[in-house]
Amino acid sequence: MHPGESVSARELEPSLGKRLSAALPYLAMVVISLFLYYQADNFEFSESSGRIGPGAWPKIVLCLLMFTACLGIIKVVWAGQAEPDKREVIDEDVAAVLAPPEIYPKMVWAAVAITAAYVWLLPILGFFIATIFYSVALMWVGRQRRVATLCIAGVGFALFFMFLFMKVVYVSLPIGKEPFSAVSLALMALMGIH
Known part of the structure; x- marks a missing residue:
């Protein structure tokens, strides 16, 4: 040519x-x-x-x-x-x-630490409350700084997964200790979970 x-x-x-x-x-x-x-x-x-x-x-x-x-x-x-x-x-x-983007080791270690804290807090706070904190913390480490987005996504993830696991898949999740268990029990009643 x-x-x-x-x-x-x-x-x-x-x-x-x-x-x-x-x-x-x-x-x-x-x-x-x-x-x-x-x-x-x-x-x-x-x-x-x-x-x-x-x-x-x-x-x-x-x-x-x-x-x-x-x-x-x-x-x-x-x-x-x-x-x-x-x-x-x-x-x-x-x-x-x-060619994936650069990996940030500090962010990865922060996510590992947050996950370890989530596993430790799960039986105390219950699935719903612990998942809100876990989601928000991971998004914060991932550089999301809009408070409204963090709150809406955190509550949304927790509600979605609680409904999916407890109502659809029939998995028993930790409800937490008092006073946190009251929140879990109220949500379960609203969702019709027995």
């Missing part, structure tokens, strides 16, 4: 074979997920009325994995048909994932 010659979009497009080979890992994930889904479908357990069986959660996770893998296949195949400048944007996104 001589200087000044333009390259057609067709010449820059990766071949169908290259696109399909790039999609193979995603396809393998779909096949593995289908096999594991079949295995989860054959779990033997005694059903209790009104509760999700032990096979439901693996199936939900596997469906999400299959959905994500299918999106990956579509993206790989679609990227080959994108315009050259769009492929460059995709390549930049991939490069950003492959």
